[in-house]
């Protein structure tokens with residue numbers, strides 16, 4: 001089966017490509033390298049550099065390759081930036097998905113697995129969060145992802161394009177061999193920032209608020225290993241082929257860790273000091289986000305293997321300590 005991975009040069013996309021190839025899929029990567037890295041793309045994948053919003057380019061790829069399914073990671077995904085530049089998010093995320101769906105319809109491609117997010121829920125009423133919870137995004141980023149989910153729904157109704165939307169919680173860690181890992185510029189995610197501090201690349205880590213209604217006052221999140229997360233994408237493709245039915249799933253580890261707890265785990269793993277200071281709350285951060293991933297486990301048969309947060313930190317550390325400058329490391 002030939003799968004097109006949109007955004008396959010990015011952090012999560014490159015891990016998915018690696019795992020799809022190891023499972024025997026033929027993979028076509030489409031990426032404009034806006035935030036991705038060519039070096040992250042598996043050598044056995046066929047790489048097409050270009051923008052998913054460029055319909056002529058997309059048509060040329062889809063006419064060359066007999067694509068049967070799409071895994072769609074490409075997006076702009078900085079929550080804070082999206083509040084300041086909402087149109088950038090609607091253009092890249094929503095319009096990019098519009099062109100993708102138009103081309104899928106034209107070339108009769110029936111399956112798409114899509115990166116959605118916990119940000120579609122906004123401030124949750126109940127923890128753990130079920131897929132049936134209210135979706136009230138607090139940022140244009142979350143809103144764009146919810147709009148993309150709705151586009152998929154209506155394209156199923158009208159054209160029979162079947163989709164699985166995977167709502168990720170906090171993705172972290174790296175491929176176990178650490179040949180690929182997380183390299184964002186600017187970096188906004190907690191785990192890489194903690195580890196860059198351990199490497200001495202940052203003076204300290206700023207904890208965004210310690211006055212939340214949580215046991216130590218810092219925000220609680222549900223960290224899911226990138227390898228487990230990508231396994232779920234392969235199961236989602238198999239589910240689409242077997243059941244020809246659209247669906248939505250949460251992907252998390254179902255256990256919450258506070259920012260302070262994560263820094264302590266990193267201190268144990270790295271045996272470094274990791275200075276921290278308490279800063280202001282970051283706008284739009286819910287106090288607690290923890291998923292119920294039971295539906296993915298029951299329906300997709302997802303069995304995450306690396307749920308221990310120490311393993312997540314160890315694999316991330318293996319990547320960061322061997323690639324201190326990310327893909328620019330020699």
Ligand SMILES: NC(=O)c1ccc[n+]([C@@H]2O[C@H](COP(=O)([O-])OP(=O)(O)OC[C@H]3O[C@@H](n4cnc5c(N)ncnc54)[C@H](O)[C@@H]3O)[C@@H](O)[C@H]2O)c1
Nearest residue numbers: 007009010011012032034035036051052074075077115171
């Ligand atoms: N990292 C997380 O914790 C997290 C959580 C929830 C959801 N997500 C979603 O998962 C997906 C992947 O996240 P990531 O952390 O790997 O991000 P990333 O920025 O590393 O990867 C995105 C990739 O898409 C490419 N891209 C962006 N716009 C494009 C376009 N118009 N045309 C072609 N390529 C384009 C980028 O160059 C990059 O390689 C995103 O959709 C993101 O919103 C991530």
Ligand SMILES: O=c1ccn([C@@H]2O[C@H](COP(=O)(O)OP(=O)(O)O[C@H]3O[C@H](CO)[C@H](O)[C@H](O)[C@H]3O)[C@@H](O)[C@H]2O)c(=O)[nH]1
Nearest residue numbers: 077117118119169188189190193206207208219259282285
């Ligand atoms: O320097 C930092 C960076 C982060 N944090 C805190 O660490 C926690 C995790 O922050 P991340 O930025 O790593 O992750 P988010 O929970 O904000 O965001 C993640 O989940 C979102 C959904 O809520 C989006 O999907 C987003 O793409 C994804 O990275 C938050 O409480 C944040 O305030 C700090 O204290 N200091």
